[in-house]
Amino acid sequence: MKPIWIVDDDPSIRFVLEKALARENLPTRSFTHPREVLDALADVTVGDSARQSPQVLVSDIRMPGGSGLQLLEKVRELQPGLPVIIMTAYSDLDSAVSAFQRGAFEYLPKPFDLPKAVELIRRAVDESQREEVTEERQAETPEMLGQAPAMQDVFRAIGRLSQSQVTVLITGESGSGKELVARALHKHSPVADGPFVAINTAAIPKDLLESELFGHERGAFTGAQTQRRGRFEQAEGGTLFLDEIGDMPFDLQTRLLRVLSDGQFYRVGGHAAVKAHVRVIAATHQNLEQRVKEGGFREDLFHRLNVIRLRLPALRERHEDVPMLTRHFLQQSARQLGVEPKRIADSALARLEQFAFPGNVRQLENICHWLTVMAPAQVISLQDLPPEVLEAPVYQPPVRAGGGELSVGKMAAPLAPLVSMPSSEMVEGMHPAVAVPAVALVPGAYMAAGAAMSAPAVSSWPAADADVDATAAADAVGVRGWEQALEAEVQTLLAGGQPDVWDVLTRRFESRLIRTALLATHGRRMEAAQRLGIGRNTITRKIQELGLE
Numbered sequence: 001m002k003p004i005w006i007v008d009d010d011p012s013i014r015f016v017l018e019k020a021l022a023r024e025n026l027p028t029r030s031f032t033h034p035r036e037v038l039d040a041l042a043d044v045t046v047g048d049s050a051r052q053s054p055q056v057l058v059s060d061i062r063m064p065g066g067s068g069l070q071l072l073e074k075v076r077e078l079q080p081g082l083p084v085i086i087m088t089a090y091s092d093l094d095s096a097v098s099a100f101q102r103g104a105f106e107y108l109p110k111p112f113d114l115p116k117a118v119e120l121i122r123r124a125v126d127e128s129q130r131e132e133v134t135e136e137r138q139a140e141t142p143e144m145l146g147q148a149p150a151m152q153d154v155f156r157a158i159g160r161l162s163q164s165q166v167t168v169l170i171t172g173e174s175g176s177g178k179e180l181v182a183r184a185l186h187k188h189s190p191v192a193d194g195p196f197v198a199i200n201t202a203a204i205p206k207d208l209l210e211s212e213l214f215g216h217e218r219g220a221f222t223g224a225q226t227q228r229r230g231r232f233e234q235a236e237g238g239t240l241f242l243d244e245i246g247d248m249p250f251d252l253q254t255r256l257l258r259v260l261s262d263g264q265f266y267r268v269g270g271h272a273a274v275k276a277h278v279r280v281i282a283a284t285h286q287n288l289e290q291r292v293k294e295g296g297f298r299e300d301l302f303h304r305l306n307v308i309r310l311r312l313p314a315l316r317e318r319h320e321d322v323p324m325l326t327r328h329f330l331q332q333s334a335r336q337l338g339v340e341p342k343r344i345a346d347s348a349l350a351r352l353e354q355f356a357f358p359g360n361v362r363q364l365e366n367i368c369h370w371l372t373v374m375a376p377a378q379v380i381s382l383q384d385l386p387p388e389v390l391e392a393p394v395y396q397p398p399v400r401a402g403g404g405e406l407s408v409g410k411m412a413a414p415l416a417p418l419v420s421m422p423s424s425e426m427v428e429g430m431h432p433a434v435a436v437p438a439v440a441l442v443p444g445a446y447m448a449a450g451a452a453m454s455a456p457a458v459s460s461w462p463a464a465d466a467d468v469d470a471t472a473a474a475d476a477v478g479v480r481g482w483e484q485a486l487e488a489e490v491q492t493l494l495a496g497g498q499p500d501v502w503d504v505l506t507r508r509f510e511s512r513l514i515r516t517a518l519l520a521t522h523g524r525r526m527e528a529a530q531r532l533g534i535g536r537n538t539i540t541r542k543i544q545e546l547g548l549e
């Protein structure tokens with residue numbers, strides 16, 4: 001972890017804080033006046049542990065070398081996300097107000113109670129790590145590949161939109177690359193130098209979402225001990241990506257609509273309007289028109305968001321991209337695992353092209369990762385493919401019927417334009433909005449969890465703690481016999497008259513999957529979700545539901 005920077009001309013304060021934080025395994029770096037801090041900030045070098053940036057700054061107000069409040073102002077300019085705690089022996093109202101006006105995380109009057117000060121610093125560390133996740137995610141913009149005409153249309157649309165900051169609604173099935181498109185729209189936009197901040201409205205509990213989006217004032221509700229910036233503020237001057245917008249609670253939809261029309265908002269518990277210069281991109285896998293009809297989504301908000309719509313085709317609608325994506329993901333997995341990239345036999349590739357990919361590109365990425373680990377030889381052959389691919393019926397791509405409609409067996413869907421917009425905003429090559437839900441052609445159940453279920457445990461990964469007898473039984477028979485062990489467990493539970501066998505075993509199965517993946521990724525949830533082949537919102541929800549926090 002990066003160090004807590006302490007600035008105080010009083011050596012006894014520096015000493016007690018250094019010692020107390022060291023006991024908590026929190027590294028520190030101390031300074032005697034503000035100038036040194038600014039010099040050290042200018043000298044920060046990524047990758048050099050002696051010149052790391054601070055995690056949190058704790059500063060005195062009155063020091064011979066300058067004022068802590070001025071330092072606070074400068075630091076807020078240089079590192080807006082860095083929490084700054086201001087301490088002073090002159091605990092008067094003016095300095096407290098000044099500190100908060102300048103954006104201090106918290107104000108600490110001296111003399112302070114040491115455990116309380118440490119707890120406060122811990123909270124500031126949590127806040128700064130939360131900001132770091134956002135920054136980390138900004139840094140990584142993976143390459144977006146696609147040769148299929150449908151993807152070329154998407155790339156063209158991104159190009160056409162590159163001069164504008166218009167609101168965009170991206171639709172498409174889960175795992176089809178909506179976030180990647182949102183990132184590309186940001187990267188090629190006039191606000192590319194600003195932040196890209198993503199929030200998944202489905203993954204955040206309803207009662208926290210409002211303060212997550214708009215921030216809150218200190219004391220706004222129980223537990224709001226400090227003022228906090230919301231995602232709108234974090235995205236100032238950049239792009240806010242609202243993922244799974246269809247799941248946003250109705251009352252928050254009203255607040256969002258107000259921000260989009262007024263260009264300003266209020267923090268929870270706040271009375272001062274905060275200006276929002278933010279480009280909004282929203283995404284959903286749902287049919288929003290349908291949600292509007294059912295009364296679950298505000299029609300006026302829908303029209304606000306639907307200024308330009310970009311529909312991402314499902315992977316099965318662009319199966320010609322499967323070979324290129326497969327090679328790309330095999331190389332990517334090999335890089336991640338530090339091994340030689342595997343090649344794939346034509347017969348195996350042909351089978352992948354005939355697969356419906358209900359989990360879309362994310363599922364292909366996951367399968368490639370699995371093959372890199374599990375396929376015994378350097379060349380992946382047909383029989384190495386996971387059972388959900390081998391056992392799935394061959395996917396028949398839709399053939400265009402005479403009337404210009406797509407028809408697939410019993411299912412049919414009209415052909416959707418890739419980009420749509422109301423006629424008033426029409427640009428060349430883009431079509432008026434047409435409501436088209438993506439049709440899920442799913443052979444059997446949704447495959448995200450299925451892929452993981454059919455993948456045997458990877459022996460080189462550390463095992464999760466044994467928490468249930470059934471898993472101990474599975475270990476005893478070895479990884480190849482886990483299905484038999486499961487059968488035995490089911491029989492035992494059925495014979496014992498256990499109610500809710502399904503729920504009980506599903507919870508155990510999912511807990512084990514998620515915990516093992518978290519261990520393998522050193523607790524990194526995004527990566528764990530990616531490697532399991534499930535969405536971010538799914539893993540977050542499951543972790544909460546299963547009590548794995």
Ligand SMILES: Nc1ncnc2c1ncn2[C@@H]1O[C@H](COP(=O)(O)OP(=O)(O)OP(=O)(O)O)[C@@H](O)[C@H]1O
Nearest residue numbers: 142143144145174175176177178179180361362535
């Ligand atoms: N065209 C593409 N080229 C390369 N990688 C892609 C492409 N499309 C998607 N991916 C990869 O597939 C994974 C899923 O993509 P992404 O998260 O953007 O999908 P999504 O539609 O936003 O999913 P969800 O709706 O579940 O949030 C990511 O790892 C992404 O990098």
